[in-house]
Every structure is written in structure tokens, then in C-alpha cells.
């Protein structure tokens with residue numbers, strides 16, 4: 001048990017906008033279960049080029065109203081004009097939103113038109129220029145290096161640009177190798193970056209989805225884990241129990257470091273998040 005650390009390790013959970021009445025109901029029950037863990041905030045993802053702008057805002061508002069937990073929309077700039085971004089920020093400001101996850105985003109393959117802001121650092125600078133300190137800004141960080149980066153040092157330099165532009169804290173891409181996180185945090189500190197770097201945690205619950213996401217975002221699944229996951233086949237129960245063990249062990253290593261917080265990529269599901277947080281002594285702090 002981590003009595004001392006648990007007082008300091010914040011929790012947050014990420015959702016995606018639900019697209020059917022069943023998915024809306026599922027998210028409502030997930031939110032109410034996760035609210036019991038006293039998270040610092042929830043966040044809701046955003047489609048590139050503003051494709052889910054209204055859905056993201058609607059979801060943020062309904063989660064916030066239902067749970068009274070601070071809820072942050074993600075906002076990506078790729079494929080959007082400055083006018084679009086300004087309009088989105090204005091709707092968030094009018095709706096009383098005070099926290100944002102500011103991203104570049106990814107254009108769907110086959111589409112063109114990068115938009116007027118090319119990188120997340122430019123989005124952060126734009127938000128600070130237009131809105132001052134109105135929003136608490138989270139940005140993305142990549143302990144295993146962003147897949148399109150020229151190299152680890154270049155990626156770190158660009159991460160620092162986001163921080164210098166005014167980011168308040170960062171959430172990492174998920175990872176299963178804690179040393180990647182420790183080394184990244186050390187490099188940040190050597191580069192003079194002193195914002196909290198929250199560890200992004202993807203509970204392992206499904207082999208096919210995990211493999212697909214990880215191939216897309218460049219997160220490495222250790223070979224031993226992949227092989228074990230493959231072996232479970234259709235035995236979902238054993239796979240999920242294994243996933244909870246692996247995710248708990250990862251978080252325990254991180255808490256010993258210690259880590260400022262965990263941001264769970266919940267996939268709109270509560271069960272694995274709750275199991276891991278209970279194992280860590282973080283449930284119902």
C-alpha cells in the first residue's frame with residue numbers, strides 16, 4: 001500500500017464522445033462510478049479538423065453537470081482555421097470551461113490541409129494570446145517519442161516549446177515500460193521543464209484494440225506482454241485479470257518514483273480503472 005504517495009497522486013479519466021443512446025447511458029454510469037474515486041478532472045477527446053466539436057462540447061457539459069467534476073475538452077488545431085479555433089474557444093469560454101487539453105491532432109489519412117496552426121505549441125501560444133490565463137492548459141508528452149519526431153532530442157525540444165508557450169501540465173501517451181517515463185522526466189528536468197508530467201495509463205482489457213492503437217500511436221507493448229495477451233485468445237476473463245495485474249504493477253513502479261498523477265484512458269469503461277485504483281489504494285481517498 002502507498003499511504004504517503006496516495007495523498008499526492010492525482011487521478012483523471014479520459015472519455016470519448018458517445019454516439020448512440022446506449023453509449024450515452026453507458027458513459028453516464030461509467031462517470032458516476034469513476035466520480036467515487038474523487039478525480040481531479042475528466043477529459044473528453046476531439047476529432048481532427050473539428051469533426052466532433054459539438055459532440056465534445058455536449059459530452060463535456062453533460063459529464064460536468066452530472067458529476068460536478070472539472071471536465072476538460074481536448075482541442076486539436078490540425079485542419080482547422082484560426083476562425084474555427086477562435087469560435088470553439090469562445091463556446092468553451094461561454095460554457096464556463098476552465099481547462100483544456102491542447103493538441104495538434106492527426107489528420108485522417110488521405111486528407112489534406114494542415115490548417116493555420118501547425119503544431120500544438122502554436123495552439124498553446126494562440127490560446128494564451130487570445131485568452132490569457134482563462135484556461136488551465138494540458139499538453140501531450142511522449143516518453144517513447146512521438147512517431148513523427150525527427151528524434152528523441154528534437155521531440156523533447158518541441159515539448160519544451162509547448163511548455164514555454166504556456167502549458168500548465170502535461171499528460172503522456174500511454175506506455176508499459178516505466179523506465180521510458182523515468183528517463184523522459186529526467187530529460188525534462190535537465191532541460192529546465194518543471195511542469196507536472198502526468199502518466200497516461202491504458203488499462204489492458206482487449207488484445208486487438210490495444211495492438212491497433214499502439215501501432216497507430218507508437219506506444220510499445222513489450223514482447224512478453226504481447227505473447228501473454230495472444231495466449232489468452234477468447235478467454236476474456238483471464239486476459240482482464242492479467243491486464244489489471246500488469247497495469248497495477250506499472251502504476252506501483254511509477255508511484256515509487258513518485259509520479260504527480262495518473263490519467264486513465266478509460267475507453268468509457270470503469271471496471272479496470274476502478275480495479276487498478278483499488279489495488280493502488282487510490283480508490284475513495
Ligand code: FAD
Pocket residue numbers: 044045046047048074075076101102103104105106118119120121139140141146147148149150154155156158162171172173174200
Ligand atoms: P505536437 O506537440 O505539435 O507534436 C507533433 C509532432 O510534431 C511531434 O513529432 C513533434 O516532435 C513535432 N513538432 C512539434 N513542433 C515542431 C516544430 N516547430 N517543428 C518541427 N516539428 C515539430 N488526438 C486527437 O485527434 N484527439 C484527441 O482528443 C487526442 N487526445 C490526446 C490526448 C493525449 C493525452 C495524447 C498524448 C494524445 C492525444 N491525441 C489526440 C493524439 C495527438 O493528437 C497525436 O499524437 C498527434 O500526432 C500529436 O499531437 P501533439 O499535440 O502531441 O502535437
